[in-house]
Amino acid sequence: MSEMNVAVVCGGVGAARLLRGFVGLVEPDRLTAIANVGDDMVLHGLHISPDLDTIVYTLAEAVSAERGWGLEGETWQAMEMIARYSETVSGGESADDSAWDLDWFSLGDRDLGTHLFRTQAILAGASLDQVTAQIAKTWGLDLRLLPVTNDRLRTMVTTPDHGEITFQEYFVGHQHSIPVSAVRFDGAESTTPAPGVVEALENADRIVVAPSNPAVSIDPVLAVPGIRELLERRREDVVVVSPIVGGKALKGPADRLLVELGREASVVGVAEWYADVVGTVVIDDVDADHAAAIEALGLKAVVTNTIMSSPDITRALAETTLS
Amino acid sequence: MSEMNVAVVCGGVGAARLLRGFVGLVEPDRLTAIANVGDDMVLHGLHISPDLDTIVYTLAEAVSAERGWGLEGETWQAMEMIARYSETVSGGESADDSAWDLDWFSLGDRDLGTHLFRTQAILAGASLDQVTAQIAKTWGLDLRLLPVTNDRLRTMVTTPDHGEITFQEYFVGHQHSIPVSAVRFDGAESTTPAPGVVEALENADRIVVAPSNPAVSIDPVLAVPGIRELLERRREDVVVVSPIVGGKALKGPADRLLVELGREASVVGVAEWYADVVGTVVIDDVDADHAAAIEALGLKAVVTNTIMSSPDITRALAETTLS
Numbered sequence: 001m002s003e004m005n006v007a008v009v010c011g012g013v014g015a016a017r018l019l020r021g022f023v024g025l026v027e028p029d030r031l032t033a034i035a036n037v038g039d040d041m042v043l044h045g046l047h048i049s050p051d052l053d054t055i056v057y058t059l060a061e062a063v064s065a066e067r068g069w070g071l072e073g074e075t076w077q078a079m080e081m082i083a084r085y086s087e088t089v090s091g092g093e094s095a096d097d098s099a100w101d102l103d104w105f106s107l108g109d110r111d112l113g114t115h116l117f118r119t120q121a122i123l124a125g126a127s128l129d130q131v132t133a134q135i136a137k138t139w140g141l142d143l144r145l146l147p148v149t150n151d152r153l154r155t156m157v158t159t160p161d162h163g164e165i166t167f168q169e170y171f172v173g174h175q176h177s178i179p180v181s182a183v184r185f186d187g188a189e190s191t192t193p194a195p196g197v198v199e200a201l202e203n204a205d206r207i208v209v210a211p212s213n214p215a216v217s218i219d220p221v222l223a224v225p226g227i228r229e230l231l232e233r234r235r236e237d238v239v240v241v242s243p244i245v246g247g248k249a250l251k252g253p254a255d256r257l258l259v260e261l262g263r264e265a266s267v268v269g270v271a272e273w274y275a276d277v278v279g280t281v282v283i284d285d286v287d288a289d290h291a292a293a294i295e296a297l298g299l300k301a302v303v304t305n306t307i308m309s310s311p312d313i314t315r316a317l318a319e320t321t322l323s
Numbered sequence: 324m325s326e327m328n329v330a331v332v333c334g335g336v337g338a339a340r341l342l343r344g345f346v347g348l349v350e351p352d353r354l355t356a357i358a359n360v361g362d363d364m365v366l367h368g369l370h371i372s373p374d375l376d377t378i379v380y381t382l383a384e385a386v387s388a389e390r391g392w393g394l395e396g397e398t399w400q401a402m403e404m405i406a407r408y409s410e411t412v413s414g415g416e417s418a419d420d421s422a423w424d425l426d427w428f429s430l431g432d433r434d435l436g437t438h439l440f441r442t443q444a445i446l447a448g449a450s451l452d453q454v455t456a457q458i459a460k461t462w463g464l465d466l467r468l469l470p471v472t473n474d475r476l477r478t479m480v481t482t483p484d485h486g487e488i489t490f491q492e493y494f495v496g497h498q499h500s501i502p503v504s505a506v507r508f509d510g511a512e513s514t515t516p517a518p519g520v521v522e523a524l525e526n527a528d529r530i531v532v533a534p535s536n537p538a539v540s541i542d543p544v545l546a547v548p549g550i551r552e553l554l555e556r557r558r559e560d561v562v563v564v565s566p567i568v569g570g571k572a573l574k575g576p577a578d579r580l581l582v583e584l585g586r587e588a589s590v591v592g593v594a595e596w597y598a599d600v601v602g603t604v605v606i607d608d609v610d611a612d613h614a615a616a617i618e619a620l621g622l623k624a625v626v627t628n629t630i631m632s633s634p635d636i637t638r639a640l641a642e643t644t645l646s
Contacts (some may be wrong), residue, residue: 074400077400085457113408
C-alpha cells in the first residue's frame with residue numbers, strides 16, 4: 001500500500017469510478033476525496049448532494065449498475081405518488097403549474113432515506129461535512145470524503161433558450177441537450193473550504209483531478225476561495241485524468257460544454273482549460289498523437305488506458321496518476 | 324341526500340371514521356371538514372400534516388386496515404435506510420446523539436410522496452389549504468377538506484418527566500404513555516382561520532364536533548382566534564359525538580388526558596369540557612345512565628350506538644347528529 005498522501009478533486013460518476021482505483025492502493029487515512037457541491041439542491045424540502053451520494057454509493061458497490069446513478073434494489077413508491085399528485089395539478093385550474101411540477105427529478109425510496117437523514121441532521125445543526133462523514137461511515141468507505149465547502153454554492157448555467165437555470169434543471173430537467181453560453185457559481189465568493197479540505201490539499205503528495213466535467217463539476221470546487229490559488233501554487237504535483245477521450249466525453253456533455261465555452265473538445269482543450277492549476281495530463285492511448293501539443297502548453301502528458309472498463313484498468317490508471 | 328350544510332370539526336382517526344358516515348349523506352359541496360393542524364410538524368425538512376392525511380387516506384379507503392394509519396400497500400425502504408444511518412450515529416462518537424435520532428417517526432415510502440408534494444408546493448408559495456385541496460382532489464374526496472389555519476400552530480404538551488414537548492414527541496415518541504400536566508397551542512394567537520373556515524361554520528345548519536381527543540385534537544382548532552367565539556355563539560347548532568364510551572377512549576389517551584387536565588373520564592367529563600361551545604352531546608347506549616347528568620349541565624344528550632364498527636352504524640350515527 002502506498003505511503004503517499006493523495007487528494008482527489010471530484011465530480012460525480014467519473015470521479016467515483018477513479019476513486020475505486022485508489023481504495024486499497026492508498027491507506028484510508030491518507031486518501032481524501034474532495035467533492036463538488038455545486039449540483040446540490042433543495043428539492044421537496046430535502047438537501048440533495050448528488051456528487052457526494054454518487055461517490056458513496058459507487059464505492060460501497062451499491063450503485064445501480066443499470067442506471068449508473070442511485071441505488072441498486074431501488075423502489076419508486078414515493079415518486080409514483082408524487083406523479084399522481086402532479087397529474088391532478090397539471091390537469092387542474094392551478095394558475096402557475098410550474099410551482100407544482102414535482103416529478104422531473106427521480107428520487108428512489110432508498111435514496112430518499114439518505115436525503116432525509118442529511119436534511120434532518122443539517123436542520124439539527126450538523127454541518128455538511130459532519131453528516132457526510134456519518135454517511136460514509138455507514139457505508140464503510142475506506143477513505144475520507146469531504147464536501148469542498150459546507151456553505152451554499154450553486155452551479156448556474158446560462159442557456160440562450162431558457163436564461164439562467166440551475167445545474168439540475170439543465171442536466172436532469174433538460175437532459176443536458178440544450179446549448180450553454182456561460183456557467184456561474186452562485187454564492188461561491190462567500191464560501192470557505194470545509195474543515196480538512198485545505199489541509200488535505202496542502203499535505204497531499206499528489207493532487208489528482210478526476211475525469212469529471214471541467215466546466216460544471218471541477219470548476220465549482222476551484223471557485224471556493226483559496227482552492228484555485230492553492231492548486232496554482234502546487235501545480236507541479238497536480239495531475240488531471242482527461243474526461244475527454246478521442247474528442248468525446250465518456251459520459252455527459254463535457255465535450256459540448258468545452259466547445260460552447262471556447263475550447264476544443266479534445267485532450268488539448270482539457271490541457272488548456274486546466275493549464276494554470278495542473279502540471280500533468282493523463283490521456284488515453286487513442287489520444288497519444290496529442291501529447292506533443294499538450295507539452296507545448298508547458299504541461300506533461302502521460303499516455304495510458306483511461307477507460308475504466310475493469311477493476312484492473314482502473315487500478316492501473318490510479319497507479320499511473322501517482323507515478 | 325340531505326340539503327343541510329354541515330361542518331365537521333376534526334381531529335384524525337375518529338373524525339375520519341365519522342366523516343365516512345357523512346359522505347353520500349350530505350352533498351359534497353355542502354360538507355366541510357375543518358381539520359386540526361396542531362399535530363403538524365417539520366421532520367427531515369418535510370411538512371407533515373397527520374390529521375389531514377388520516378382524513379384523506381381514510382375517506383379514499385386507502386388507509387392501512389392493519390395499522391389504522393398510513394397507507395395500505397406501504398413499503399418502508401426510506402425508513403430502513405434512515406435506521407441504518409441512525410445506527411451508525413448512535414454507535415459513534417457524536418456528542419449530541421439526539422440531534423441525529425431520526426427513525427422514531429415512521430414514514431412509509433408512499434406516504435412520503437404526500438409529504439414531499441406538500442412540502443414542495445408550500446416552498447413554491449402554495450398555502451396549506453391549496454395543497455390540501457389538490458391532495459383531496461387527487462384522492463377523489465367527496466367533501467371539502469380545510470385545515471383550520473394555514474399558519475403555524477403547534478400543540479405542545481407539558482409532561483412532568485420530560486418538560487414541554489411537541490405533540491408528536493408525546494404521542495409517537497413516548498407512545499402517549501407518560502403523564503401530562505398541561506397543553507398549550509404554540510403560535511395560536513397569531514393564526515387566522517384558513518379561507519372558507521369561518522364561512523363554513525357560519526353557513527352550517529349543523530356543526531359537528533368529531534369524536535376526537537378534546538384536549539389535543541379539538542382544542543387546537545378552537546384555539547384559532549374567532550373559532551371558539553363562533554361556536555359559543557352557534558352553540559345550539561353544535562353537536563359533539565363523545566370520544567369517551569363507558570369511561571374509556573376508543574383509541575388513544577383521551578380518557579387519561581381528561582383526568583390529568585381536571586375532568587372525569589366519562590361522557591359527563593366530555594360535556595363539561597365542551598359546555599361553552601356545544602349544545603348537544605351524542606353518547607353511546609352504554610352511557611345512557613349519564614344522560615340526566617349531562618342535561619343538568621344545560622346540554623342535550625342523545626343516546627345511540629356510537630361505536631362505528633360497520634358502515635351502517637357509522638351512517639346511522641351521522642344521521643343522528645343531523646336530526
